[in-house]
Amino acid sequence: MNTASEALDKQVCRVALVTETLDEKGGGITSAVCDLADALCQSGVEVAVFALHSDVKGSLPRRPNSERVEVHLCSYSRGFSLDGIRASSLRRMLSAYCERHPVDLIHAHGLWLPNVYVARSVAKRFALPFVLSPHGFLQPWAVQYKAVKKRLAWHIYGKQCVQDAMICVASEDERLGVRAMGVMSPVALMPNIVPVPDVMPAKGYRWGRENIMLFMSRIHRSKGLLDLIEAWAVVRPTGWKLVIAGHDEEGHTSEVSGAIRRHALGAEVILIGPVPYADRWQLYAEADIFSLPTYSENFGIVVAEALAARVPVITTHAAPWAVLNSLNCGWWVPCGKEFLVEALLTAFQKTPSELAAMGRVGRKHVLGAYSRERVALQLLAAYRWHAAGGEKPECIQ
Numbered sequence: 001m002n003t004a005s006e007a008l009d010k011q012v013c014r015v016a017l018v019t020e021t022l023d024e025k026g027g028g029i030t031s032a033v034c035d036l037a038d039a040l041c042q043s044g045v046e047v048a049v050f051a052l053h054s055d056v057k058g059s060l061p062r063r064p065n066s067e068r069v070e071v072h073l074c075s076y077s078r079g080f081s082l083d084g085i086r087a088s089s090l091r092r093m094l095s096a097y098c099e100r101h102p103v104d105l106i107h108a109h110g111l112w113l114p115n116v117y118v119a120r121s122v123a124k125r126f127a128l129p130f131v132l133s134p135h136g137f138l139q140p141w142a143v144q145y146k147a148v149k150k151r152l153a154w155h156i157y158g159k160q161c162v163q164d165a166m167i168c169v170a171s172e173d174e175r176l177g178v179r180a181m182g183v184m185s186p187v188a189l190m191p192n193i194v195p196v197p198d199v200m201p202a203k204g205y206r207w208g209r210e211n212i213m214l215f216m217s218r219i220h221r222s223k224g225l226l227d228l229i230e231a232w233a234v235v236r237p238t239g240w241k242l243v244i245a246g247h248d249e250e251g252h253t254s255e256v257s258g259a260i261r262r263h264a265l266g267a268e269v270i271l272i273g274p275v276p277y278a279d280r281w282q283l284y285a286e287a288d289i290f291s292l293p294t295y296s297e298n299f300g301i302v303v304a305e306a307l308a309a310r311v312p313v314i315t316t317h318a319a320p321w322a323v324l325n326s327l328n329c330g331w332w333v334p335c336g337k338e339f340l341v342e343a344l345l346t347a348f349q350k351t352p353s354e355l356a357a358m359g360r361v362g363r364k365h366v367l368g369a370y371s372r373e374r375v376a377l378q379l380l381a382a383y384r385w386h387a388a389g390g391e392k393p394e395c396i397q
Contacts, residue, residue, distance in 0.1 A: 012104045012383045014046040018094065018119040019109040022051045022061035022071070024277055025247045027218045028192075028301045029135050030062055031277070033109055035193040037064040039376040048072060048101075050094050052086055052115065062277055072097065087114035094122045105129045105387055107168075108161075111137035112150060117157040120164055129387045132165035133190075136298030139177045141222060141318065145296075159183075166386040166396075168379075170299035171320030175397065177298075188382040189395050192299045194370040196308040196363075201285045207270065211240045214287035214311070216275065217294075217302050220249040224293030224316065224335065225256050231293075231340035233263035237348045240268070242291075245283060247274045284309035288355055289347055293340055294318050308366040310359030312350075314343045329362035 019033045020026065037047045041064070053061055053073040063071050074090045097103070103126070108119035111134045123130035136142055143150060150158075162183045168190045169175045175187050217223050225244065232242055242265075244256065253271065260269045275283055284290070290306035290313045297303075297319035306313050313330035315321050316339075324330030331347060333339040350358075381393040 012045065012380065012387050014048075014101060014103050015040060015383070016048050016050060016094065016097065016103050016106045017109065018050045018106060018115050020052055020113040020115045022049070022053070022063065022073070024062055024274065027247070028299070029109055031301055032133070032135065032192050034062055034064045035195055035372070036379075037069045038066045038195070039193050039372045040379070041066040041068050042372065043376045043380060045380075048097060050074065050090065050097070050115070052090060087118050090115060091118045091122060094118060095125065098122060098126045098128070103128060105131060105383055107131040107133065109133045110135060111158060111161070112153050116161050120161045124164070130165045131168060131383070131386060132162060133168040134162070134174075134178070134298075135170075136174060136296060138162075138181050138183075139174060139296045139298060140180070141296035143181070145222065166382065168382070173320045174298040186386070187397050188379075188393075189397065190379055190382065191370055191375060192301055192304070193372050193375045194301065194304040194308055194366055195372065196367060197281055200309055201282045203285050204282065206286050207241050207243065211288045212286050213240060213242045213289045213291055214245070214283060214306070215242070215291050216245040216280065216283060217292060218249050219244070219246045219253045219256060221252055222294060222296045224295050225252070226259055227335070227337045227340055228291060228293045229256065229259040229263065229265065229269065230337045231344055232269065233265060234337075234341050235344045235348070237344070240348065242269045243286070244269065244271050245273070245275045280305070281309065284311055287311045288352075289314065291315070292319060293335070295335055304366050304370055307359075307362030310356070310363045312347070312355055312358040312362060314340070314347060323365060327361050327365055329358045329365065
């Protein structure tokens with residue numbers, strides 16, 4: 001059986017990953033970049049990660065687990081955070097690295113922020129292959145959110161960035177979103193890596209003996225939390241608590257808190273704020289069901305993590321998780337309160353043994369489909385083809 005190391009082509013021996021931030025507030029992108037860096041490093045590739053970093057007190061970057069991964073942080077003061085200043089500093093740092101080291105490929109993450117057009121410009125300067133993972137920023141809901149600003153950014157630099165790149169997407173839905181924008185660049189269908197602990201922590205009954213439904217993601221309008229609160233207020237389940245964990249974005253936590261107060265749900269809906277990455281698996285261990293009622297998701301790493309932790313999941317058709325229904329390891333429903341009400345009513349009727357059986361199916365699926373070794377093999381083949389041509393891998397469309 002081939003290993004990722006055997007698949008490594010000599011032309012792709014050193015890769016620069018460029019992201020907007022490694023702060024835990026970066027959510028799924030931060031996790032994806034760190035996990036990718038570890039996987040590439042384990043496969044024999046030299047990896048350097050470049051990211052912007054604010055000097056705001058308490059802002060601590062997450063680092064890949066492998067000590068062999070180089071991390072270069074371009075620090076800036078919150079008081080002087082203009083995109084142009086940040087871009088210039090990051091460009092100098094990345095260019096200096098490319099001058100000192102034989103970089104074979106630059107892989108940028110995100111779309112609307114300075115790191116992407118910096119990565120493209122440096123790749124162009126050094127005649128390097130350029131890869132871009134937009135992480136859902138070309139999904140219909142994401143494009144329409146702050147649409148005027150994004151249309152301007154698209155015409156100034158976004159369109160050129162994606163046209164110059166091989167695009168990595170995490171799902172077929174995301175690939176369709178890219179094509180809907182008129183982008184004809186090669187697209188690699190590349191699921192995220194899901195690093196799973198060998199042994200899950202024990203349930204600690206942090207919130208007593210009641211059953212727990214967990215939401216853990218960014219507290220942002222796109223995540224559908226207001227729908228979930230409204231649905232919870234309709235169902236009013238007995239013996240359950242809803243625990244909401246995550247970083248606030250754009251003040252949305254205050255809107256969620258207002259909905260909780262309006263429906264008098266303070267005793268059963270608990271906002272706990274951000275959770276350090278190292279503690280997230282303990283939180284999954286406390287959960288009996290996980291919910292992500294999202295309006296836009298290119299992959300949904302928290303869905304995969306919850307399944308890996310043997311927790312059945314409720315999510316929407318805006319996330320690429322139809323397998324929840326086909327494998328009976330959760331509920332995949334249309335967006336909107338009424339559909340969440342139906343899913344909650346069905347889920348709360350399940351016995352503990354039925355939920356446990358669904359959880360076991362989910363974990364088996366994630367371990368088979370999203371392992372580090374499997375994804376690394378696919379990505380290295382795509383890198384090799386983009387850098388040197390040859391036979392096109394099956395993941396390229």
